[in-house]
Amino acid sequence: MKSEKNFSFDQRAAEKAAARAQDECDIRSGAASAAQIARENGGGRREIKLIGRSERMRKLASFYRNT
Numbered sequence: 001m002k003s004e005k006n007f008s009f010d011q012r013a014a015e016k017a018a019a020r021a022q023d024e025c026d027i028r029s030g031a032a033s034a035a036q037i038a039r040e041n042g043g044g045r046r047e048i049k050l051i052g053r054s055e056r057m058r059k060l061a062s063f064y065r066n067t
Helices: 009-029 034-040 055-065
Strands: none
Touching: 009 034
């Protein structure tokens, strides 16, 4: 990404739209799965860290560990 001095919201939006269109094209053509695209874009449940001692948080964290 470019420095903040030369940052353009319009340019960044255009770059993101082009990247999303390419991702959707890859998924439709079978070149990549939705899971692969998600991992490349920084997604994935393995990256989630849940912190807390409440019963609700422990239950939620155990769900992510078991999938």
